[in-house]
Amino acid sequence: MALHKNALIRYKTIDKCLQNQHRKWTLNDLIDACSDALYEYEGRDVNVSKRTVQLDIQMMRSDKLGYNAPIEVYEKKYYRYEDDSYSITDIPITESDMNVLTETVEMLKQFKDFSLFSELGGIIQRLEDKVYTEKTQQAPIIHLDKNEQLKGLHFLEPLYQAILKRIVLKITYQSFRARKPSIITFHPYLLKEFNNRWFIVGNKSEREPTINLALDRIIRIDYDFSAPYLNIGFNGDDYYKHTIGVTVLNDDHLEDIRLKIDAWNAPYVITKPLHHSQQVVEKLDDGSAIFQLRVHINYEFERLMLGFGDSLEVLEPSFLRTRMIKKYKRALENYEAEGV
Secondary structure, three states, X not given: OOOOHHHHHHXXXXXXXXXXXXXXXXXXXXXXXXXXXXXXXXXXXXXXXHHHHHHHHHHHXXXXXXXXXXXXXXXXOEEEXXXXXXXXXXXXXXXXXXXXXXXXXXXXXXXXXXXXXXXXXXXXXXXXXXXXXXXXXXXOOOOOOOOOOOOOHHHHHHHHHHHHHOOEEEEEEOOOOOOOOXXXXXEEEEEEEEOOEEEEEEEOOOOOXXXXXEHHHEEEEEXXXXXXXXXXXXXXHHHOOXXXXXXXXXXXXXXXXXXXXXXXXXXXXXXXXXXXXXXXXXXXXXXXXXXXXXXXXXXXXHHHHHHOHHHEEEEEOHHHHHHHHHHHHHHHHHHOOOOO
16 A cells, blocks of 8 residues: 555554654644644645544554554543554554565665665665574575676666766777687666666767777776767667667668567567567467567567577578578587487
8 A cells, every 4th residue: 555655654653653652642732742743744734624634544554554552532521542552653563564574675685786775785684684583594585686796787877876976987898709808988878677687888989989898808907097988878778779689780680580580489478579569460270370570670679589499480581591591500410410
């Protein structure tokens, strides 16, 4: 249930009042206390009606927020907690709450390398400690793909800050094909994750095309504060509009592709499209389906197609169909060794 912040302030204020057993609290007293608390928060007078506080008390008494507050009326006009030690801040966490908190902690920890989330680090750690002291160890019910051994993750923070502050970088980089590292002047625009690997997208110069660098191939990052940052108005959604993966090609490689996918896999592709341009052209009697999409034919796309094995057939364009045939023939030759 979504709650307005003012409502939470009123609940907390009422709770604080009712914990004070040395004073008798009328409804008007609670209204005044809530008004004062909201004035302190908003910096202006906030009208708190009698009806609002009555509904707040009713909500606190209910189990809708898990409070079940034992608020009672005595002498027909005063409010108090029946249990002197009760407070909404000391509500025991339910098993369902614990499961949600456990998985939330795990998801937040995926982003621990970003300063955007590192400020929450202490909170996450305390929350994690609280979770594990409140419950016995159990297997997680949500499993996220992660690769803790992936190199270069420690560069996420400096790269993120460089994009945020528009700083030109000097990146020492060595691709898999390079014999030795090189130093690249780089204007960073975007951090991109694909297939559990991270990439930085940007330009070397105004005259050169936008490229991506894999974080696991970065050796060192330095800053060039004297160089002007190249601002080309980069938009990640537009840049990757026709691309599966991270390798963006020019429009010469943009094709309308038709695929036939067998009956077993077609429902999966329908419910989880390969690309936002995907359309179902025809559903065949045997349960298979023909799909059409418009994307760049890059390395990642070809690997995706090959990953379907014999359950996928490229119908168009003809050059891609021919290329896939050649790849499968070479793959077959690898299994046709003598004696096998």
